[in-house]
Amino acid sequence: MGYYAPDNHLCDCGHCGQRLTGRQERYCSAACRQAAYRGSKQPKRLEFKPCPLCGEPFHVTSKRKKFCDYHDEAEDDCRAAQDDLDDAAWLAAEERRTALCVHCGQPAGWSGRGRPRRFCSNHCKQADYRKRRAQRAA
Structure with missing residues (x-):
């Protein structure tokens, strides 16, 4: 009753190469097993x-x-x-x-992160929305 499949057993430790004895299947000690695991997780x-x-x-x-x-x-x-x-x-x-407001043409400002602002203020944003809504209704 082993942890590893029978065809996956080794004769030597998978980490340090020391000869395995007794019930050891792949590594000679827990330290070697952990070292091999840590080594496998490090990016190549x-x-x-x-x-x-x-x-x-x-x-x-x-x-x-x-x-x-x-x-x-x-x-x-x-x-x-x-x-x-x-x-x-x-x-x-x-x-x-240097992005300009879509509605009034004034500088919209930019905080330095993300996309540039489309509008300089909430007032222009709301006015542009109302203008587009009126154009769709007409």
Whole structure:
């Protein structure tokens, strides 16, 4: 009556490689079992992964890194593509900062998080709703 299936038994410890004795099926001790479990739960780190812009493999130093290193490994095309992405992000942020109210055209304001506001105040929001409702009724 074992915990593991009969075809899954090992002769040596699955973690440290020590010879198993007695009723031991896979690990020589609880410490080895726990160490193997902890090791299996840790994410596997990639040494290299392909850059989505140029397709060339680059060295991964953190899990948030997406593109080639700008100064070391990136080629001219990839550097230009990274610059274009940075410019697009800057333009999108600038559009959010300078968003205008749909109803009156005044600056709507932006808190710095999320989508830009469509209206500068609740008054404009309500007035725009009433205007659209009147247009649908007509």
